[in-house]
Amino acid sequence: MNFEKYPFERLNELLADVVPNEEYELSALTIGEPKFETPGFIQKTLKETTASLKKYPASGGLPELKQAMVNFVKERFNVDIKQSEVIPTFGTREALFNFPQFALFDKKDPVIAFTNPFYQIYEGAAIASRAEVIHIDLTKENDFKAQLSDEELKRCDLVILNYPNNPTSAEMTKEELGLWVKKALEFDFILINDECYSEIYFDEDDKPASLLEASIEVGNTSFKNVLVMNSISKRSSAPGLRSGFVAGDEEILKAYMKYRTYVGCASPVPLQITAAVAWNNKEHVDEFRAVYKENFQLAKEILGINPPKATFYIWLEVKDELEFTKELYKQKHIKVLPGSFLGRNGIGKGYVRIALVENAQKTKEVLTRLKDFIDGQK
Template sequence: MNPDLQKLQPYPFEKLTKLKNAVTPPAELEHIALSIGEPKHPSPQFVLDVFTESMGRLANYPTTAGMPELRQAIADWATRRFKLQPGSLTAADNILPVNGTREAIFAFTQAAVARAPEGEATPLVVSPNPFYQIYEGAAYLAGAEPHFLNCTADNGFIPDFDAVDASVWERCQLLFLCSPSNPTGAVTDLETLKKLIALADKYDFILASDECYSEIYLDEAQPPVGLLEACAVLGRHDFSRCIVFHSLSKRSNLPGLRSGFIAGDAACIKPLLSYRTYHGCAMSIPNQLASIAAWNDEAHVLENRDKYREKFQTVVDILSPVMDVKSPDASFYLWAKTPIADDQFAQGLFGQQNVTVLPGRYLSREVDGQVPGEGYVRMALVATIEECVEAAQRIRAYVESL
């Protein structure tokens, strides 16, 4: 077996299950899960109707590149959303539909990393810390070494890229951004994106921006800026060295559809298409037709944001008197500071109140003697407003009992 598989750490939810198994929650309280970022809002009915009506197309093999109509719908949406120069993001060369961002992130890393010849330094895949664990696993299995940049309250939960030594950039082949961030909700601003594009040019690495939470934000007048948008501002209409990942899972409450896209530099998209052709991961035609309907509509996305705004305001009002917590810039997570160790907090909360949250240490690695997720828990406000309010009240009761 591939020896690099031994480098993979247990997934955060495996660790959480083990933590919870040590206690027994009260049977009289219904379990409320704030641990998994799985949207619980209803999927748009018009998308489900398209999916159902197209089930007869399961008799057809889909192509890896996806239907031209889907690629065009994606290109049109991204051009509108990120104010791109019309025609610069083409359906033929700059777009590839994928089965969700997890698959795309992993596959792109395998295609992008050039393994080092024997005797040369191992290439680096640089990412924020805390982080989405796929970045790490994909790096190891591509023959690279993950390099983590701590995100703390002191730096606004955005890595201090100015503090990164030149020797790191010289070995870097791929830099992952996550904006809006999982788990902190922090958004990387335009000036930082411009700076990173310049670094990518100077040191010849690829910028890969995971933007799957970009459509969940609190201020309707200030949607999170995207990497392709930064390219457009710079007049970089070929998106050189820049790649983005987007998904319908969070935007449209369709996590089971497994539908997203990767877009950007055509020189990166073409070899990825070749890789995925061998990988055998084409999206089914019903999924593609349903995806077209979703990308072409914004009304359901606005309604979705309104629901999250209500939940954030209500839950933060309940918790802020007893916890250090505030609404994020974007995403559907609360990154809450805990009064005791985060893993003890998560275990005690489950044991007393039957509410599950994710310890921040499970999303982090130790760097420079620091585990930046320690002392925080991630709360995913994905359930109904009623369940989120009930969970917040139980969390407050638990904190007050400490």
């Protein structure tokens, strides 16, 4: 298999010969990893459950973990799902990689479509599945919203959307997602929305919609051909807990579960017990959300940008993203990720992705440094 280099490896190569300004401490705004302590109640639960390491973890997940995920979907999206309509996963990365291989295995000439720019696991899954790729280009002209022609959709076996979107921070409404559900039924392809940023939003009256909500809205109450994936990593500042899920079409999940028993990716029992506690608690998420909201208020004041409605990313338009990245590192000791490393066919060129995952004090300092650099480029 010939996998492309990961964006962070390409960034290291880009900056290899650049000598940074050591007057400043390094600020890495590149990776979507929260820099906050995992809440104490989550850590406490994990420490208290180590005795369960003597047990093999069930591939299908503990009933209490599945119920916590059912509870989350009900509380957050007002959608009732059954335990048979959800599978706990070892984060979402492993499922995003292996589900396409499962779903496309029996297809003669498989075709997968996914948003572009993208989380590189989508592309890796396509390569591992020997699938032809149709890129769903997200541009300023289409408001970074996914669009494909009927001719392209007729060819698709699997489509992966990602809203709220990484890296553009764009959203799609429930009505817009509903149109995709209708197309999935009309042309009989599996539709996935990667919703791992659904909980990083800033307005209680304008929360990101789920594809499950959209499915019900258009009358697809059994979620036929529809799946969502979500994760606790961003929501609970616990990426090391490796707790995610895939939910939706019961028939697809039944077959996928059989496949998963062979993959051997069941989460250890202590992690499952701890994850159940975290999924059942929303107060700690409100606290993290308040920090991210403050960070974007600072970004608005300092950089003059319009804050996104969700995610913790700024998709900043620049003249030359590679030169911008190198000079910013050289002059201000700040790392950002060139948008062209996240896209294909020229998509992402002219942008850098900035992750605001620190506390407000650190965020204010680095954004001020960034502003000084931008002003110096004019």
